[in-house]
Amino acid sequence: MEKEGKTVIAGESRVLEMLQEINKNEGYISRERLSSISRELGIPLSLLYGLVTFYNQFNLATSGRYTIEVCEGTACHINKSSEIKRAIKDAAGISVDETSSDGLFTLRDVRCLGACALAPVLRLNKKIYSKMTYEKTKELIFKLKKEAEGEAKLK
Numbered sequence: 001m002e003k004e005g006k007t008v009i010a011g012e013s014r015v016l017e018m019l020q021e022i023n024k025n026e027g028y029i030s031r032e033r034l035s036s037i038s039r040e041l042g043i044p045l046s047l048l049y050g051l052v053t054f055y056n057q058f059n060l061a062t063s064g065r066y067t068i069e070v071c072e073g074t075a076c077h078i079n080k081s082s083e084i085k086r087a088i089k090d091a092a093g094i095s096v097d098e099t100s101s102d103g104l105f106t107l108r109d110v111r112c113l114g115a116c117a118l119a120p121v122l123r124l125n126k127k128i129y130s131k132m133t134y135e136k137t138k139e140l141i142f143k144l145k146k147e148a149e150g151e152a153k154l155k
Contacts, residue, residue: 012051015043019052028059056110064099064106066144068124073112075119084122087137091145104148105141 018037022029029052038045052058070076070084085107089095092105099106115121118130122137129140 015041015048016051016055019048019058023058028062031060056108061097062099065104065148066125067106067108068122069108069110069113070096071111071113071115071119071121071123072109073116073119075116076113076121079119081120083134084120084132084137087134088141091138091141102148104145 015037019029022033026033034048034052035045037043038048052060068088070081070088072081085096088105088107092100092107094100094105094107096107096109110123113121113123113128115128115130118128120132121128121130122132123129124140129136
């Protein structure tokens with residue numbers, strides 16, 4: 001369907017709800033799952049892919065136990081959000097859109113977390129950490145690793 005020169009999916013809100021439910025239950029939406037939905041609903045795969053990549057709430061790959069989102073909004077960028085990512089690379093061995101080999105951490109970029117006065121910020125499993133530096137970020141990663149190791153010893 002065309003609307004003012006843009007392609008629109010009929011029942012888009014229903015499709016979004018379906019995608020949200022899959023993402024919630026499975027933790028991500030696989031390419032195979034998108035292809036299946038495309039066939040079942042008769043919606044081009046490219047349009048579904050456009051939806052799930054437009055909204056940052058959707059994951060296209062499995063995530064680690066801790067999802068770290070680094071804000072790349074203007075205030076965070078100017079206040080060296082790149083140092084947060086460098087610390088995560090050094091401490092967890094991952095870059096943006098990667099998951100650590102131990103399955104603990106996934107790193108993602110987000111455009112803005114709406115906490116500009118606290119820049120630079122990161123969000124860890126929905127909790128905002130403000131005024132982050134290279135050192136504070138490394139300390140956070142090492143603390144989470146230590147906690148995970150302690151839990152593994154208890155099992």
